[in-house]
Amino acid sequence: MYNRIIGYSMNIDDKLEALKSIKQVEEPPFLLTRIKQQIENLYEVEVPVRWKWAFASTAILIIALNITLLVSPEEKTIDNNVTEVVTAMQMTSSNSLYND
Amino acid sequence: MISENDFDAIYHEHKRLVYNMCLHYVLQAEDAQDITQEVFVKVHQNYEKYKPEAASLKTWICQIAINHCLDFIKAKKTKKRRGFLQSIFGGENEQSIDLPSDVNHPGIEAEDKEGLQKLMLQIQSLPEHQQTAIILTKIEGRPQQEVAEIMETSLKAVESLLQRAKKNLQKMIEESEGK
Numbered sequence: 001m002y003n004r005i006i007g008y009s010m011n012i013d014d015k016l017e018a019l020k021s022i023k024q025v026e027e028p029p030f031l032l033t034r035i036k037q038q039i040e041n042l043y044e045v046e047v048p049v050r051w052k053w054a055f056a057s058t059a060i061l062i063i064a065l066n067i068t069l070l071v072s073p074e075e076k077t078i079d080n081n082v083t084e085v086v087t088a089m090q091m092t093s094s095n096s097l098y099n100d
Numbered sequence: 101m102i103s104e105n106d107f108d109a110i111y112h113e114h115k116r117l118v119y120n121m122c123l124h125y126v127l128q129a130e131d132a133q134d135i136t137q138e139v140f141v142k143v144h145q146n147y148e149k150y151k152p153e154a155a156s157l158k159t160w161i162c163q164i165a166i167n168h169c170l171d172f173i174k175a176k177k178t179k180k181r182r183g184f185l186q187s188i189f190g191g192e193n194e195q196s197i198d199l200p201s202d203v204n205h206p207g208i209e210a211e212d213k214e215g216l217q218k219l220m221l222q223i224q225s226l227p228e229h230q231q232t233a234i235i236l237t238k239i240e241g242r243p244q245q246e247v248a249e250i251m252e253t254s255l256k257a258v259e260s261l262l263q264r265a266k267k268n269l270q271k272m273i274e275e276s277e278g279k
Contacts, residue, residue, distance in 0.1 A: 023207040027119040
């Protein structure tokens with residue numbers, strides 16, 4: 001049942017006038033906190049595209065290097081001169097402290 | 101990126117405007133709260149794209165809010181239609197989608213609640229532009245020039261929208277009264 005403001009006999013302008021009786025209401029509490037939390041989450045999840053590309057290319061480079069090393073294991077022959085120097089300077093990889 | 105202090109200032113200046121506008125569109129306090137939240141997140145994300153020479157900050161925020169509300173209503177109507185079709189063609193196992201069509205607008209007071217709620221629902225069923233014209237001029241009491249700016253249209257177009265909206269509302273009211 002309608003009341004006197006939105007009565008059946010009223011024309012449309014009068015009815016629309018009644019809309020002005022709708023009051024402004026306060027926004028709910030903690031809305032700003034919720035908004036800030038949502039903004040924070042958005043930026044946490046979103047990693048810049050440039051970073052993603054940098055990470056991907058670095059990973060590819062490392063994998064490619066590893067594969068290259070595994071596929072072609074060329075043994076390097078140690079130069080005799082180098083061996084001589086190592087021996088002369090006692091640069092051996094021995095765990096003993098003193099050369100007895 | 102916008103600084104936190106600037107964003108806080110924008111929020112405090114426009115919070116009530118946005119929340120109430122959302123309420124007038126969606127007629128549900130919880131939905132209006134969610135949309136208000138989305139609106140301010142969007143303001144934060146797109147602040148660098150805002151052009152002060154094109155529109156005032158208030159107009160820009162209003163436009164974002166209106167677009168969000170209309171999208172929400174559209175999605176709700178689609179969901180409702182799908183739910184209806186499911187109820188016809190779907191099996192018994194299909195779950196019905198719960199879409200309350202009642203109004204939960206804290207600004208509508210008890211004295212004239214029923215009539216106003218019905219009128220608000222009728223306004224909600226108007227075409228988008230007519231709905232916006234009615235909400236901005238009749239509920240929010242904005243001047244037609246400001247409404248034209250928000251809607252990015254001419255003053256004459258707003259007047260025409262209002263006339264058509266009134267005509268449609270009159271028709272709806274007469275139909276509901278069984279005239």
